[in-house]
Amino acid sequence: MIQLESVSKAYKTSTRPALDDVTVDVDKGEFVFLIGPSGSGKSTFLRLLLREEVPSKGRVSVSNFDVAKMPRRRVPRLRQTIGCVFQDFRLLNNKTVSENVAFALEVIGKPKHTITKVVPEVLELVGLDGKADRMPHELSGGEQQRVAMARAFVNRPLVLLADEPTGNLDPDTSQDIMLLLERINRTGTTVLMATHDHSIVDSMRRRVVELDNGKVIRDDRRGVYGVGR
Numbered sequence: 001m002i003q004l005e006s007v008s009k010a011y012k013t014s015t016r017p018a019l020d021d022v023t024v025d026v027d028k029g030e031f032v033f034l035i036g037p038s039g040s041g042k043s044t045f046l047r048l049l050l051r052e053e054v055p056s057k058g059r060v061s062v063s064n065f066d067v068a069k070m071p072r073r074r075v076p077r078l079r080q081t082i083g084c085v086f087q088d089f090r091l092l093n094n095k096t097v098s099e100n101v102a103f104a105l106e107v108i109g110k111p112k113h114t115i116t117k118v119v120p121e122v123l124e125l126v127g128l129d130g131k132a133d134r135m136p137h138e139l140s141g142g143e144q145q146r147v148a149m150a151r152a153f154v155n156r157p158l159v160l161l162a163d164e165p166t167g168n169l170d171p172d173t174s175q176d177i178m179l180l181l182e183r184i185n186r187t188g189t190t191v192l193m194a195t196h197d198h199s200i201v202d203s204m205r206r207r208v209v210e211l212d213n214g215k216v217i218r219d220d221r222r223g224v225y226g227v228g229r
């Protein structure tokens, strides 16, 4: 589902590469943690999958897309197959919960009757039924992240990328968000999550890909955050 083959990325303004000869292969339906210290290349990895950056060398593919080589006009199609959630939620603050989720479908031209049907379904999935008409500022951080996850998932993407999704949440709320990510993963969605959260990685025992200085230094099937540390 996701493949990086000998991928390097050197930013113009930087002397050392952000990613250095990275090869990673993620199957459909896998749940993968991407870990590593600040500056190790996690966000660059995710940005390459979204074609927000192109590699300096190597091949990136997501589903059937040859991401680095595809023409720019096909990029929106690629991005429709990938849902994203971030540490800072990134909700539209002037729209209600249901409008935030509906907007993700409106921009890709889904018909109104579909939107009216699927938005309540996905809000129920994330445990926000009853809060559809709230504004983001009327929600807790955990609830805001649930809205962001509903928005990322409403189009049933093949892949969900989560960049530090629990970074602004307390441990209990983080656990709830992880349960939701697991639930989304169980529907067959491939999940790739960049995180610094040791306890989450240690408790889930999923695949761990560790980056350091732009290189993959570990790829464990059922890993923990730190080995021997």
Ligand SMILES: Nc1ncnc2c1ncn2[C@@H]1O[C@H](COP(=O)(O)OP(=O)(O)OP(=O)(O)O)[C@@H](O)[C@H]1O
Pocket: 011, 012, 013, 014, 017, 018, 036, 037, 038, 039, 040, 041, 042, 043, 044, 045
């Ligand atoms: N747009 C850019 N221009 C130049 N250098 C960049 C750019 N984005 C990232 N870098 C550099 O690339 C390296 C990897 O950064 P990246 O953001 O991918 O790391 P990260 O592991 O996601 O870090 P963090 O955990 O702090 O988010 C760093 O040295 C960073 O300074």
